[in-house]
Amino acid sequence: MDANTGQIRAALMTHQDVGDGEVLADLLDQIPADTPIDTIGGDGAYDSKPCHAEIAARGAKPSIPPRDGAKPWSESTPGAAWRNEAIDVIEKSSRREWKAASGYHRRSLAETLMYRLKTLTGHSLWAREIGSQAAEVAIRAGVLNRMVALARPQSVRIA
Structure with missing residues (x-):
């Protein structure tokens, strides 16, 4: 889903035994490679x-919460820097504070x-x-x- 437009960008039907x-990767393949993606969110x-x-x-x-009890990954692992930082923030404060600070709650959209x-x-x-x-x-x-495109209000910030 594109959080800015409310549009479904990729959909895939899977069997119940597929996580x-x-x-x-299959979902991301549905989005053209030249389309920039800012954040990819999901649950644990x-x-x-x-x-x-x-x-x-x-x-x-x-924008993915590390699993409970997650251990840092080697810095050479793709995504390790972000994930290791999230683990540190959660350990120093709380998972709730990390979610608020990281924008994780946009996932609710x-x-x-x-x-x-x-x-x-x-x-x-x-x-x-x-x-x-x-x-x-x-x-x-x-x-x-189509329903979202027709019903979504067009908002413009006025200085």
Whole structure:
């Protein structure tokens, strides 16, 4: 999701035994490589070396809380500097303070969008074949993007 526009930028239907972090690369592949990405956020499921490597490869900043009990990574590991700093901040203050200071709570925008996507036409898919289900998810995402584009207020800051 693009937090600035409210638009779904990538969607992928997975089987229930596939973890979120396992498909980050597939999601990022749906966004053109020349499209700049400022921040990639997610929950602790994305706190893995492969995910941080994908985020670093896109030149983005992660907004992912380190897992409970996380240990620092070697500085040569992609994303280690950011993650190690987050671990230090959490140890010195608290996870709550880190979330507030890091902007992690913007992730709630994506969670709200996912709720809208799931409730758009019910919590289950109508299609029964895997390919048809993927198409249904893509159609629902397109419908929701159109609704957001039509309903989102255009705000302009006045000095």
